[in-house]
Amino acid sequence: MKPQRSNSRSNSRNRALVEAAADLFASQGFKATSMRDIARAVDMLPGSIYYHFDSKDDLLLAIYEAGVAQITQTFEEAVESLDDPWARLEAGMAALIRAVTEESSFTRVIFKVTPDEVPKYSGELIAFRDQFEAKFEELLEGLSLQPWVNRQLLRLMLLGAGNHAQLWFSPDGDYSADEISEQFCRFVKESATR
Amino acid sequence: MKPQRSNSRSNSRNRALVEAAADLFASQGFKATSMRDIARAVDMLPGSIYYHFDSKDDLLLAIYEAGVAQITQTFEEAVESLDDPWARLEAGMAALIRAVTEESSFTRVIFKVTPDEVPKYSGELIAFRDQFEAKFEELLEGLSLQPWVNRQLLRLMLLGAGNHAQLWFSPDGDYSADEISEQFCRFVKESATR
Amino acid sequence: MKPQRSNSRSNSRNRALVEAAADLFASQGFKATSMRDIARAVDMLPGSIYYHFDSKDDLLLAIYEAGVAQITQTFEEAVESLDDPWARLEAGMAALIRAVTEESSFTRVIFKVTPDEVPKYSGELIAFRDQFEAKFEELLEGLSLQPWVNRQLLRLMLLGAGNHAQLWFSPDGDYSADEISEQFCRFVKESATR
Amino acid sequence: MKPQRSNSRSNSRNRALVEAAADLFASQGFKATSMRDIARAVDMLPGSIYYHFDSKDDLLLAIYEAGVAQITQTFEEAVESLDDPWARLEAGMAALIRAVTEESSFTRVIFKVTPDEVPKYSGELIAFRDQFEAKFEELLEGLSLQPWVNRQLLRLMLLGAGNHAQLWFSPDGDYSADEISEQFCRFVKESATR
DNA sequence: CATGAATGAGGATTCATTCAT
DNA sequence: CATGAATGAATCCTCATTCAT
Numbered sequence: 001m002k003p004q005r006s007n008s009r010s011n012s013r014n015r016a017l018v019e020a021a022a023d024l025f026a027s028q029g030f031k032a033t034s035m036r037d038i039a040r041a042v043d044m045l046p047g048s049i050y051y052h053f054d055s056k057d058d059l060l061l062a063i064y065e066a067g068v069a070q071i072t073q074t075f076e077e078a079v080e081s082l083d084d085p086w087a088r089l090e091a092g093m094a095a096l097i098r099a100v101t102e103e104s105s106f107t108r109v110i111f112k113v114t115p116d117e118v119p120k121y122s123g124e125l126i127a128f129r130d131q132f133e134a135k136f137e138e139l140l141e142g143l144s145l146q147p148w149v150n151r152q153l154l155r156l157m158l159l160g161a162g163n164h165a166q167l168w169f170s171p172d173g174d175y176s177a178d179e180i181s182e183q184f185c186r187f188v189k190e191s192a193t194r
Numbered sequence: 195m196k197p198q199r200s201n202s203r204s205n206s207r208n209r210a211l212v213e214a215a216a217d218l219f220a221s222q223g224f225k226a227t228s229m230r231d232i233a234r235a236v237d238m239l240p241g242s243i244y245y246h247f248d249s250k251d252d253l254l255l256a257i258y259e260a261g262v263a264q265i266t267q268t269f270e271e272a273v274e275s276l277d278d279p280w281a282r283l284e285a286g287m288a289a290l291i292r293a294v295t296e297e298s299s300f301t302r303v304i305f306k307v308t309p310d311e312v313p314k315y316s317g318e319l320i321a322f323r324d325q326f327e328a329k330f331e332e333l334l335e336g337l338s339l340q341p342w343v344n345r346q347l348l349r350l351m352l353l354g355a356g357n358h359a360q361l362w363f364s365p366d367g368d369y370s371a372d373e374i375s376e377q378f379c380r381f382v383k384e385s386a387t388r
Numbered sequence: 389m390k391p392q393r394s395n396s397r398s399n400s401r402n403r404a405l406v407e408a409a410a411d412l413f414a415s416q417g418f419k420a421t422s423m424r425d426i427a428r429a430v431d432m433l434p435g436s437i438y439y440h441f442d443s444k445d446d447l448l449l450a451i452y453e454a455g456v457a458q459i460t461q462t463f464e465e466a467v468e469s470l471d472d473p474w475a476r477l478e479a480g481m482a483a484l485i486r487a488v489t490e491e492s493s494f495t496r497v498i499f500k501v502t503p504d505e506v507p508k509y510s511g512e513l514i515a516f517r518d519q520f521e522a523k524f525e526e527l528l529e530g531l532s533l534q535p536w537v538n539r540q541l542l543r544l545m546l547l548g549a550g551n552h553a554q555l556w557f558s559p560d561g562d563y564s565a566d567e568i569s570e571q572f573c574r575f576v577k578e579s580a581t582r
Numbered sequence: 583m584k585p586q587r588s589n590s591r592s593n594s595r596n597r598a599l600v601e602a603a604a605d606l607f608a609s610q611g612f613k614a615t616s617m618r619d620i621a622r623a624v625d626m627l628p629g630s631i632y633y634h635f636d637s638k639d640d641l642l643l644a645i646y647e648a649g650v651a652q653i654t655q656t657f658e659e660a661v662e663s664l665d666d667p668w669a670r671l672e673a674g675m676a677a678l679i680r681a682v683t684e685e686s687s688f689t690r691v692i693f694k695v696t697p698d699e700v701p702k703y704s705g706e707l708i709a710f711r712d713q714f715e716a717k718f719e720e721l722l723e724g725l726s727l728q729p730w731v732n733r734q735l736l737r738l739m740l741l742g743a744g745n746h747a748q749l750w751f752s753p754d755g756d757y758s759a760d761e762i763s764e765q766f767c768r769f770v771k772e773s774a775t776r
Numbered sequence: 777c778a779t780g781a782a783t784g785a786g787g788a789t790t791c792a793t794t795c796a797t
Numbered sequence: 798c799a800t801g802a803a804t805g806a807a808t809c810c811t812c813a814t815t816c817a818t
Contacts, residue, residue, distance in 0.1 A: 013798080029311065031225035035792060047794075048799050056792065114361070117226065153369065153377045156362060157355040164354025167308070175347065183347045191384030207781075229809060242782050244810065401777080417699065419613035423813060435815075436778050444813065502749070505611065541757065541765045544750060545743040552742025555696070563735065571735045578773030595802075617788060630803050632789065 014052050016042050019105075022063045026105035030060060030113045057118050060109070061125070067106035068128045071099045074107075075135055085142035086189050092139045094181035096162040101169040101177065111163055133159065145192040154192075158184065208246050210236050213299075216257045220299035224254060224307045251312050254303070255319070261300035262322045265293045268301075269329055279336035280383050286333045288375035290356040295363040295371065305357055327353065339386040348386075352378065402440050404430050407493075410451045414493035418448060418501045445506050448497070449513070455494035456516045459487045462495075463523055473530035474577050480527045482569035484550040489557040489565065499551055521547065533580040542580075546572065596634050598624050601687075604645045608687035612642060612695045639700050642691070643707070649688035650710045653681045656689075657717055667724035668771050674721045676763035678744040683751040683759065693745050715741065727774040736774075740766065 020041035024033040035056055039046040053059045078095040082088045099107035110132070115125035136159060140151055161184055169180075214235035218227040229250055233240040247253045272289040276282045293301040304326070309319035330353060334345055355378055363374075408429035412421040423444055427434040441447045466483040470476045487495035498520070503513035524547065528539055549572055557568075602623035606615040617638055621628040635641045660677040664670045681689035692714070697707035718741060722733055743766055751762075 011798095029225065031223070032311065034790075036790085045800055046792080047801080050793070050795095051798060117223065148380065150369075150377055153374060154381075156358065157351075157378050157381070160355040160358025161351040162354070164350065164357055168350060175344075180347060183344055184351050186342065187348075187351070187381045187385045189385070191381045205780085228807075230807080239783060241784075241786095241810075241812085245781060250809065399777095417613065419611065420699065422811075424811085433779055434813080435780080438814070438816095439777060505614065536768065538757075538765055541762060542769075544746065545739075545766050545769070548743040548746025549739040550742070551746055552738065556738060563732075568735060571732055572739050574730065575736075575739070575769045575773045579769045579771070593801090616786075618786080627804060627806095628788080629790075629805075629807095633802060636789095638788065 013042070013044075017044070017049065017052055018059070018062055018066065021059050022067070022105040022109050025060065025063065026108035026112055030117050057120050060113065060118055061121050063106055063109050064125055064128045067108075067110045068131050070104065071095070071107045071110065071132055072135055074099060074103065075132075079139070085139075085144075086185065088142060089139050089188075090181050090185045092136065093158060093162060093185055094177045096136070096159075097165045097169065097177040097180055100163060100166040102171055108166065111166055143192070149192045154188065158188070207236070207238075211238070211243065211246055212253070212256055212260065215253050216261070216299040216303050219254065219257065220302035220306055224250075224311050251314050254307065254312055255315050257300055257303050258319055258322045261298075261302075261304045262325055264298060265289075265301045265304065265326055266329055268293060268297065269326075273333070279333075279338075280379065282336060283333050283382075284375050284379045286330065287352060287356055287379055288371045290330070290353075291359045291363065291371040291374055294357060294360040296365055302360065305360055337386070343386045348382065352382070401430070401432075405432070405437065405440055406447070406450055406454065409447050410455070410493040410497050413448065413451065414496040414500055418505050445508050448501065448506055449509050451494055451497050452513055452516045455496075455498045456519050458492065459483070459495045459498070459520055460523055462487060462491065463520075467527070473527075473532075474573065476530060477527050477576075478569050478573045480524060481546060481550060481573055482565045484524070484547075485553045485557065485565040485568055488551060488554040490559055496554065499554055531580070537580045542576065546576070595624070595626075599626070599631065599634055600641070600644055600648065603641050604649070604687040604691050607642065607645065608690035608694055612699050639702050642695065642700055643703050645688055645691050646707055646710045649686075649690075649692045650713055652686065653677070653689045653692065653714055654717055656681060656685065657714075661721070667721075667726075668767065670724060671721050671770075672763050672767045674718065675740060675744060675767055676759045678718070678741075679747045679751065679759040679762055682745060682748040684753055690748065693748055725774070731774050736770065740770070 017038070021033070021038045024037055024041065028037075035046045035049055038059075039049055049059075053062065075092055075095045078091040079088045082091055100111050101108070110129065115122040115129065118125065133155070137155055140155055145151070145154075162181075165177075165180065169177075175183075211232070215227070215232045218231055218235065222231075229240045229243055232253075233243055243253075247256065269286055269289045272285040273282045276285055294305050295302070304323065309316040309323070312319065327349075331349055334349055339345070339348075356375075359371075359374065363371075369377075405426070409421070409426045412425055412429065416425075423434045423437055426447075427437055437447075441450065463480055463483045466479040467476045470479055488499050489496070498517065503510040503517070506513065521543075525543055528543055533539070533542075550569075553565075553568065557565075563571075599620070603615070603620045606619055606623065610619075617628045617631055620641075621631055631641075635644065657674055657677045660673040661670045664673055682693050683690070692711065697704040697711070700707060715737075719737055722737055727733070727736075744763075747759075747762065751759075757765075
């Protein structure tokens with residue numbers, strides 16, 4: 001009775017829909033955004049959204065997917081041309097901060113909406129997050145560090161610090177994403193390399 | 195016309211009410227927790243809650259207030275007996291991680307529910323948060339650091355890293371709050387001092 | 389289990405209670421005024437009102453009773469010293485307008501709150517209203533009128549006109565209750581006599 | 583961001599909805615009528631009403647609008663074929679009495695529900711009322727009256743008398759709207775001319 | 777005389793969702 | 798592709814009232 005696999009025809013309206021939803025989820029949160037809000041933003045009726053997506057949860061899933069794809073790409077582009085592991089870390093960190101703040105709302109949704117808000121897909125959402133964190137982990141692998149350094153905790157510290165920027169970063173503020181990244185990484189570089 | 199300091203009589207039921215609400219807000223989030231949920235948890239009727247608090251928002255305000263009081267106290271107790279600035283930082287950081295994770299749900303609410311979820315009181319909630327962050331800032335003032343260190347960004351990094359622990363920390367996990375704090379602070383200490 | 393006949397001990401608090409309720413009923417209406425509103429106005433708790441009155445409806449009943457007593461007295465005082473039937477009509481009409489507007493809120497309640505808002509006592513309330521209207525009717529009996537005049541409709545016209553003043557009369561307006569009454573009565577006098 | 587002229591699609595159900603609401607508002611009052619009551623009357627669920635109207639207040643606004651349109655039309659039809667100012671007054675007055683009593687409940691709502699019951703729209707509601715009263719005023723302008731007559735007070739007297747009929751008029755009673763109007767106007771005509 | 781605490785029913789409104797057209 | 802109309806359950810909250818103390 002409902003043959004399609006993951007109901008999301010990709011045409012112009014569909015794109016606008018996802019973008020509007022991402023904007024709203026990123027700025028107000030998932031629960032606080034209603035289907036009405038989204039519909040209004042794309043000049044549609046609430047019911048019409050269901051032609052494109054089976055549910056609000058599915059919409060979020062699509063946004064997460066697109067967001068991870070995007071941040072991964074941004075991340076890789078920032079890093080691929082660099083050889084020095086520390087330069088790569090710094091570039092990656094800067095990409096994270098940008099993703100969490102300025103960049104498109106797709107990426108911001110990933111860090112704003114936590115998987116446990118959508119039990120139905122929490123597994124998938126966590127998987128998407130992990131997918132990105134794995135990229136980040138790779139970055140750390142390239143570093144040669146002092147024996148006292150716990151790589152897992154280092155990763156968590158940097159991720160947390162970067163993530164947190166979404167709460168205080170302002171494009172008009174005193175620091176750019178690059179400057180912030182440089183400062184954060186310097187603590188690690190100066191301490192963890194003899 | 196009637197002073198009434200913000201409707202919240204303090205007796206046994208009232209306490210249970212706030213605690214139940216804090217538990218739920220901390221674990222499910224503010225929006226996702228209904229007054230019904232809270233009422234059920236304390237075996238009350240939803241309407242009865244309004245004898246104790248004027249609104250759901252006011253409940254959150256009370257929790258924030260209690261949470262900040264508690265974390266501030268925990269924080270100060272952890273730090274006051276210590277003289278060495280780095281030892282103080284480490285102890286403070288550990289207190290933050292504990293507050294964000296194990297400790298009573300009151301403190302967890304502060305880091306889980308963001309002020310912008312409650313427009314009516316966002317000002318007050320931010321003030322409560324700042325109150326704690328000021329304590330944290332004091333800690334950093336005691337440190338003598340290299341000239342390249344930006345104290346503001348350092349504070350933000352540590353706060354973010356600690357804050358983030360709420361998402362991954364597990365009391366049964368590989369590391370204790372103390373161990374995590376020690377690792378985080380070591381990056382700073384080893385790099386930022388001579 | 390509840391011996392008292394019409395539960396309304398008359399002491400100071402009781403008086404304040406009825407007055408506050410009358411004020412609120414007169415200005416906001418019966419349905420729109422909550423027991424909480426009334427309690428707040430006399431610095432009591434909502435539950436405490438029930439020591440004095442058995443229900444909100446009973447409160448209204450008491451107000452109606454007091455209101456009718458008062459308007460009747462005002463009315464009689466205005467009229468008793470006069471002999472000329474037309475002068476009596478004019479004075480009575482002026483008393484009505486005052487009752488509906490400036491005078492204590494007790495009388496205003498009678499003309500603002502309609503009996504059908506309180507099914508339980510609608511009979512009693514109507515009786516109270518009739519009690520006053522009877523006074524008004526007496527006034528008309530003294531007049532000698534042309535045969536074409538229907539006394540019942542005349543009464544209804546004057547009552548309606550006076551009643552209506554509650555909606556537009558202002559103590560700071562262009563006309564006093566006396567002037568209004570004089571104008572209204574003049575139409576009747578000039579046409580209905582010889 | 584979206585004009586939307588005030589949410590009220592016009593089709594069959596919508597019409598039934600407004601009519602049912604008008605009936606209930608006219609007979610029980612605005613505050614005393616719940617959305618549940620209205621929904622039950624049209625065999626809908628309470629929530630469904632909100633597809634057609636944004637709020638209970640908006641429903642009242644729509645009814646007022648329709649009511650004023652209707653009474654204005656009735657009024658004009660009654661008056662337009664007549665030339666004699668006194669005949670016009672009498673016809674207009676009769677139309678008012680009918681509007682307040684027998685006629686559709688739309689018009690009755692205007693005279694039963696006072697603007698101050700709905701603070702949000704009290705301005706608009708007053709404007710609607712004024713719109714009708716202006717029609718009534720025009721009627722008086724055509725009359726040549728004695729110098730002692732205050733046209734404003736005359737208007738208020740007639741309006742009040744007519745308005746009041748809603749409380750006592752019965753279609754099965756002793757008098758028709760025409761008879762009542764004739765009697766009321768006669769007082770004015772006989773006194774105020776020559 | 778009154779309070780403190782609660783009840784239970786009902787208030788308006790919002791929600792994600794459905795489905796015939 | 799989308800709408801127009803509705804559902805049903807849940808939302809926060811307010812109500813008049815009760816009753817042990």
